[in-house]
Amino acid sequence: MNEFRDSNEQDWPQLEAMKEQINQIVVPSTVEERIRNGMRVGRQRRRRRTVTRFASYTACLLLLIMVASVRFSPVVAAYVGDLPGLRSLVELINDDKGLELAIENDFMQPVGLSEEHDGIKVTVDGVLADESRVIVFYTLTNMDGRKRVVNLQKVDLATKEQMSISHGSSDFSEEWVSKQGTVDFNFHNGAEVPDILRLELKVGKDEKAVAGLPFWQFAIPIDKAKFEGLKETYAINKTVTVEGQRITFGTMTVYPxxxxxxVAYDPANTKKLFYFDDIRIEDEHGETFGTINNGVSGSTIDENRQILYFQSNYFRKPDRLYLRANSIRALDKNKLEIQVDPDQKKLLSSPDGHLTLIDVGTSKEDGQRILVFKLTNDNPLDEHRQYNILDMRFKDASGKSFESGMTGSSGDEFQYFIKKAKYQSPLTLTIVDYPTRIEGDIKLRMK
Structure with a gap:
């Protein structure tokens, strides 16, 4: 990468001019309407489940916003400009400075594999990879221009490594020419990144539409020599107490x-700690590296231990690092379950007055019952947050376990779908996130 910079110093004025032109782009008035439509449709779509409780979901809204407001550094822009198919994908990682740094440091592996069926072409443009993660960049192209909703569906690997997968839909428009996205493969418990990533996927409107279709297959070569040994490990092993709740920060591993x-939570804690609102890593210059927003933000080890993922500063090589946090969403352990009688349309127990049951309906599509909750919440920290409040698993009065296949949200309302079956009321549902908090000033020296 240094060679690239030295040989192109004369191009910096042009790059700066290019950046200025990009900054002056006027966002079309239709984008706002597309965002609203994407939000409305996306909230009703089936939320994909992954192995980890903390897997994040790529929302169509976020991708639309990124497409409308791409602002990337001249260094990254110049680098990917010479890689076919990758320049337009920079916007997909624009909110992750760690991935931008990886691209600046020549870490992208171009691929360029394509398959075409029924007028739709899928191109695997490139990958970013290290020992724990592979991010696949892809492009969908509508070759014959037909009006149809098309996105990736049923994404998996032919070889069943221990991993979780995060991907999403870029939009649900019927009129489109091409669109880009990423698939994030996260390897767990010592599982190795393979030499060949044997990607399987289906392409269509939704999972039901592609149920009988064959998988599209891509054999993606991974140059493991590019990242071999590129990680740094630090033993932190420090415990903090916030409002009586003990939290221990263990090993930190820095990948590219x-x-x-x-992170470990004391089993003796009286509260269940869900998520940190503002946890971040800060260097000696005050530059912060926050949690992963567009991908997998964490993984569960067991009931009281997890791994949190942050944007990487591997290529920054800071002299000092600090862990900072001020607010954690948490709830008393004796308030983690709620009871609902769907026949009587009553919420029999709730952690507080902010969560109420406002309706019990039935889906015309498949006859599922829909529990509609309202969560009253005026905390500024939650202004733009959509809560996935409840675990997908629930029990009936006999103690038998069932599983919901779908949830949805719209504004302050949350929908929970109950598959058709014989249940004994009341149903017991478990809270997995809630907008009540503990607060404190965490600042730990980590390097």
Whole structure:
């Protein structure tokens, strides 16, 4: 990468001019309407489940916003400009400075594999990879221009490594020419990144539409020599107490594409700690590297231990690192379950007055019952947050376990779908996130 910079110093004025032109782009008035439509449709779509409780979901809204407001550094722009198919994908990682740094440091592996069926072409443009993670960049192209909703569906690997997968839909428009996205493969428990990533996927409107279709297959070569040995490990092993709740931060591993930090919660804590609102890593210059927003933000080890993932500063090589946090969403352990009688349309127990049951309906499509909750919440920290409040698993009065296949949200309302079956009321549902908090000033020296 240094060679690239030295040989192109004369091009910096042009790059700066290019950046200025990009900054002056006027966002079309239709984008706002597309965002609203994407939000409305996306909230009703089936939320994909992954192995980890903390897997994040790529929302169509976020991708539309990124497409409308791409602002990337001249260094990254110049680098990917010479890689076919990758220049337009920079916007997909624009909110992750660790991935931008990886690209600046020549970490992208171009691929360029394509398959075409029924007028739709899928191109695997390139990958970013290290020992814990592979991010696949892809492009969908509508070759015959037909009006149809098309996105990736049923994404998996032919070889069943221990991993989780995060991907999403870029939009649900019927009129489109091409669109880009990423698939994030996260390897767990010592599972090795393979030499050949044997990607399987289906392409269509939704999972039901592609049920009988064959998988599209891509054999993606991974140059493991490019990242061999590129990680740094630090033993933190420090405990903090916030409002009586003990939290221990264990080993921190810095990879080129992300940072993994082990966190353990004292089993004797009186509260269940869900998520940190503002946890971040800060260097000696005050530059912060936050959690992963567009991908997998964490993984569960067991009931009281997890790994949190942060944007990587591997290529920054800071002299000092600090862990900072001020607010944690948490709830008393004796308030983690709620009871609902769907026949009587009553919420029999709730953690507080903010969560109420406002309706019990039935889906015309498949006859599922829909529990509609309202969560009243005026905390500024939650202004733009959509809560996935409840675990997908629930029990009936006999103690038998069932599983919901779908949830949805719209504004302050949350929908929970109950498959058709014989249940004994009331149903017991478990809270997995809630907008009540504990607060404190965490600042730990980590390097």
């Amino acid at each position: 594409t992300r940072i993994g930090l082990e």
